[in-house]
Amino acid sequence: MAPPTSSASHIVTLLLKFFNFVLLFISLIVLTTNTATAYTEDLTFKVRFNGIYAYRYMLATNVFGVVYTLLQIAFSIFHITMGNHLISGDGGALLDFYGDKVISYLLATGAAAGFGVTVDLKATFDAIGLVIDKSFYEKAYASASLLLLAFICTAILSVISSYAVPKKV
Incomplete structure (x- = not known):
């Protein structure tokens, strides 16, 4: 027997949050x-x-994202296992909705800062004749790219959480 649609959507949301956590952690x-x-x-x-x-700044946004995502994973697991919201009433849906919005904006600006400063550092270091290992730039781009992917996951979660607000409020 297949679980109800709401249980399936909660599991998909949990998996997306877990994937988001992995991206942020890496x-x-x-x-x-x-x-x-x-x-x-x-x-x-x-x-x-x-x-x-x-x-x-990129590090700070990443840490905020990791902490928020871990809390959201814990709340989701509690909701799936217990069948009710940890925060009673309308607060849980609103916390998800606004929290996802704030964190997604932080992640987007963190990724943008990472990309921007890497481009500027490379141009500046090249202009003054400073030689630096290419892997420094590659790692910076990789970290910013993962942060950008985490933003996309959080933005998707934000859209999903927006569907729950009219039902709860």
């Missing part, structure tokens, strides 16, 4: 391990992600 790992050695004829130094403000 993005976080790639970003935080991104270091390289830069050098000119006279100077050699380490370039780390945390020395660049846009990457710090």
Whole structure:
């Protein structure tokens, strides 16, 4: 016997949240391990992600996304197993709706900051003759790309959560 449609949609939503968490977690790992050695004829130094403000913002949005997604996964599992909302009344649907909106905007701006600063750093470093390993840029692009994919997942979740608001409110 097939489960009711609402149970199936809750499971699909949970799977999408889990996929979102995986994207955010991998993005976080790639970003935080991104270091390289830069050098000119006279100077050699380490370039780390945390020395660049846009990457710090990207890290912050990533951490907010991970925490929010973990909470949403916990709430979804509770809802599926217990058959009711953790937050009674209309608050749960509204929390999902507005939370998904805020987090999706944060993830989008974090990804944009990552892409933008990487392009600017490469242009600036090339202009001043600073040589840096190409993998630094590739890892930065990879992390920003994963963050962008996480934004897309969160935006889809936001649309799904918007369907529940009229039913609950």
